[in-house]
Amino acid sequence: MAASPSAVMFRGVERHYGAVRAVDGVDLDIAPGEFFAMLGPSGSGKTTCLRLIAGFEQPTAGHIEIFGEAMEGVPSYRRPVNTVFQDYALFPHMNVLDNVCYGMMIRGVERGEREQLGRAALGMVKLAGKEERKPGQLSGGQRQRVALARALVVRPKVLLLDEPLGALDLKLREEMQGELKTLQRSLGLSFVFVTHDQGEALSMADRVAVFNEGRIVQVGAPEEIYERPRTRFVADFVGGSNVIDAALAGAWTGSTKAASLRAEKIVLLANGAAAPDGAIVIDGSITQTLYQGAVKRIELVTDNGQRLVASVPASLSATPAPGTGVRVAFPRAALHPMEEP
Incomplete structure (x- = not known):
């Protein structure tokens, strides 16, 4: 029996901006249903890799697949992924339900069906009863949940999270780490989480890829990354050894x-x-x-x-x-x- 395809696969992927190699020969396999973290400092290439998966960028060289399908030239709106951004990108003039349903409206889903799905998604992120509120009437954690519901309601195969907890205070950030992990397990989706915070990566991810200067320097379970760093950079960046x-x-x-x-x-x-x-x-x-x-x-x-x-x-x-x-x-x-x- 043939092995199931990776949720996301990179082979020799590069992304250049002139002389700058933002991504420099990355090989990567993310399993279906895996919570995978891309960890590294600013400018290490992790966010560019996320954008390459999303289709916001195209690789200069190399090959990308999502669930066995080649992604070269495939626009972002035709990829089985969705993205949650750090700034949430909610429409301030729309209520919560309309924000969640917006993607389905663009896809032509009938109003009754999309509202039913939108309410279900809001219930999944513990926002039932908040459908009529505007984003400005919500806390930071609630706005983050709206962005999650909006991304999940279109049923992506892979959910991409671009430092979604960065705007939250420490206590709320820690609470949301647990909620994200619980949600990922219940849905069984592949989550790809970008962060520069080693605590977030270690606490939530099944596996962590540590990035530096456009390359992956180590991939492994959180315990392996922390206890058995391969390089001085990993030892210093993850936990300050x-x-x-x-x-x-x-x-x-x-x-x-x-x-x-x-x-x-x-x-x-x-x-x-x-x-x-x-x-x-x-x-x-x-x-x-x-x-x-x-x-x-x-x-x-x-x-x-x-x-x-x-x-x-x-x-x-x-x-x-x-x-x-x-x-x-x-x-x-x-x-x-x-x-x-």
Whole structure:
């Protein structure tokens, strides 16, 4: 039996703007029903890839398929996708129901049918009863739900989300992360989510592609991306890991590669406290302590000159002041060798 086609497939895809290679040889497979995140800094190529899927851009080179159908030259309105934008792009003069039904009206769907489908879509995003309100009468989170309902009501095979939570405050953004994931699971659609926020990507996605300078530098499950970064860029961008150069990592473990060490793997040893069995123990001095709510960020420099950041519970009874000598420890297995320095 032939394998099911990918929801989205890129092969050798490039997009140039003059001498600038916004997308530079991307290969990618997104599975049907997968929540897939494209993560990277501004200018890394992730949004351009989303626009290539949507049909707002055409590739300079390479091949794109959506559910086994080639997309070269296919306009955006004929692709089985829809997009939710960061600014929501709602019509302020229309009520909520008319905003949701607008795409179906353009497609010629009869009024009674489209209103029935529109009300069902609003119920799906928990906005039943808000049909007659104007966008200006809604909160930011409610407007985002209207945009979602408008995108979903036309039954796309792939939903594209271009940093849709970027305009929301932190608490609402965290609430919407859970709601988006629940909605995606219930619908079984492929979601392609673009973000520069590693917390969003790690919390929602089944898999994450990390972009840098127009290329994908690593693809994997959130745990793999966080715990086992392949490159210095991924280690630093996703969670701000300590990067240990090859010489020092070799002195500690015998490895010949630079290594990633997550801040939360490092523990402070109180005076006279024994280190866990097999742990690497290092002496140094505190340079700065930052209170961050549930944790404290402890910055230190070791006796051999390596700068480290440790993330320790804020509930610790006492944290050494800057300039104080300190002994820290971490499991040998917490040092993850990277493929690229």
